[in-house]
Amino acid sequence: MLETLLIRSRAVPPEQPRRRGATSVDSGRDRFGVLRAVLAAVPWFQVGLGASIVLLAAMVPWATDRLLTAMDQQIVAVDVRGEFVGDSRIEVERSVGAWVGKSYFATDLAEIKSELERRPWVASAAIKRVWPGRLEIDIREKKPLAYWTDGRLVSRSGELFSPPNPEVAGRLPRLAGPDVRVREVIAMARSMSDQLAGFGLGFAGLSVEQRGAWTLTLSNGIEVVLGRDQVEQRFERFITVYENRLAARVDEVSRVDVRYSNGVAVQWKPEAGIAAPKS
Template sequence: MLDRVMVRGRAVPPEPPRRRGATSLEPDGDGFNPLRELFAAVPWLQVGLGAVVVVLAAMVPWGASEVLTTLDRQIMAIDVRGELVGESQIELERQVGQWVGRSFFATDLAEVKQALEQRPWVQSAAVRRVWPDRLVVDIREKKPLAYWNQDQLVSRSGQLFQPGNREVAGRLPLLAGPDERVSDVIAMARTMAETLAEKGVGFAGLTLEPRGAWTLLLANGIEVSLGRDLVELRFERFMAVYQEQLAPRADEVQRIDARYTNGVAVQWKPLDESSGNKS
């Protein structure tokens, strides 16, 4: 037996008839749209984040500048520190005083350092900022080793300098010679001074003449001519003769010439009229 089922539904109106050759102006929902496809392909989230990063990066220098401008102050004081012998605390403070009143942040510390290191006694200057309005300068002076020629000093590092008050260096040996030979003179002086000290003899100075001749000065005032050649050998010969024969009469000796092959020549001091003896 067959069951008949009737389904009722809304009547679908037929499409209106189209004129022959006419086209429809209605958009096709599934058609290709280039602009829409282009926008859909762009990763807008990444683009937005990138734009934010660029803007923030551009604002950082401006913001930092604004912060420094807000925090900046004038330098109100400069402290000068260091163990000073040749330098004057007052003169140093007077020189650095030209930076008082300048910008705390904008002041070039390298400029301050360079200006101070031009002073004869200054070996190095370390400059630092101390918030909110102060600079601190640590000075290290040159350490003099000896007097050099007539108007200079030579430091322990072999650096020549010419202060106006070299006498404050105190009692030091006197070295002399061409400026370009200063390292040679120092090396020779150190060797001789060590040998003399081992024998209990004081070292007072050493001179290198422009033509290359060496002259040793002992602490007791005796000059020793060593010449240009075989200087070390002649110095050893002088030491042997001096220790064996001349040391007991050192106060009578004025000059010793060690340029001879088999000995030395001695120049005695003039007779002391008051005692009638050589002195």
Template sequence: MLERVLVRGRATPPEPPRRRGATSLDPEPDRLGPLRALLGAIPWLQVGLGTTVLLLAAMVPWATGEVLAAMDRKIMAIDVRGELVGENRNALERHVGDWIGRSYFATDLAEVKTALEQRPWVASAAVRRVWPDRLVVDVRERKPLAYWNHEQLVSRTGRLFAPANRDVAGRLPLLAGPDDRVRDVIDMARHLSESLAAEEIGFAGLALEERGAWTLRLANGIEVALGRDQVEQRFERFLTVYRDQLAPRADQVTRVDARYSNGVAVQWKPLVSDSGKNT
């Protein structure tokens, strides 16, 4: 009976006795734990993809440069296009001939454009590449409106320019005045020429003196002095007198002075005039 109890109630071996005054050892702390946690929180897939994209982006300029260098050729021809009157096509092609033989890709098209637009007749130039070895230049010329001070031309946009061959502009009105008043002269000329056209009178030119006086020239050679003040009223007075009295004898008139308050003074050509001037 005693043996059976002992078998069933076998005791657990007791803990080894501790030495008096001794302490137990705690488990050693994991110093790499925070680092492992940090590394575990990093999305390595996204980081890898981002790094790959950056590397590819950095390689694109280099690869592009290598490809362009392999494809680059020398410019062999430059074609000039556009409706030309003042400019000579061959002269323009010779002017841009300095770029023949240069790199197709490295040539600065803005430089070619600037060089062309420095020529008096050229208002604008558009330059483009045509593969594999050609440049095409589209030129737009200035459209002359009138001669200016006998030495220059003035374009329809009011730009003064002085080409060596200005006579190719053909028969145009002659405008004159200070260069800083060119826009005023153009505006006045347009206004007067429209009024003259309504009366079927040809317009030949207009001059503005330094002191501000206006002188109109008709296509039949008659000069009309309009002065500085009340120019519009004086011009209307001249039109009235011309329409009613002078038109039939216009070939006998040299000058009309409209600077009077109640009329005009007419200077006749010497061969058909007894007194030289009538008022």
């Protein structure tokens, strides 16, 4: 019996030892499985959307250029609008006529604007394209306020300019002084002009010397010497003296000097036959 058991035990092959954690799979199937897992993990929708956006972004400049090239025309007309007093509409139109025949899209509007605003009378120029082949230009001229030292003009905004034809501005007050004080002179002139109008007197001019002495000229020819100090107070004193003492004889007055502390000195016209007393 013992012999039989031993024979049976030899008939059963011994079991091979196994490694813990190890598996045995086919190597080809394993590679394709990993590939499928990787492909399944990729967000294909987002990838496709991103690629489409990149492609469109690359095509937009090209498509835009092709579209503009197809739509581009030559400039066939330039319309100039605005009120012209100092400048000539014909001269302006002749100047901008150089752009007729140029590319509608490629023409630099800033260049046209810059060239027009170099003209002495032009304050500003606005240019716009009008499809299919026109440019519209709106011109705004400088508005002269007065004649300035040495024949130049000063605009209402305080800009000094030298057009070749300042006389077209017509009859204007005359202001004078150092260029750096132009705005100060304008402000003083406006204040005095408003006050004089209340007494029926017209404003003709105002000047300030390099050393700061002010002189006012009325439209009736009377010269009012104001000096350097307390100019506003001295002007008020002149108004008071004029209202109380000079209004009735204004045609006989040539010059009024208000630089005195307690009065004024009046210079009469020669034909009045009166000395120049202090008032």
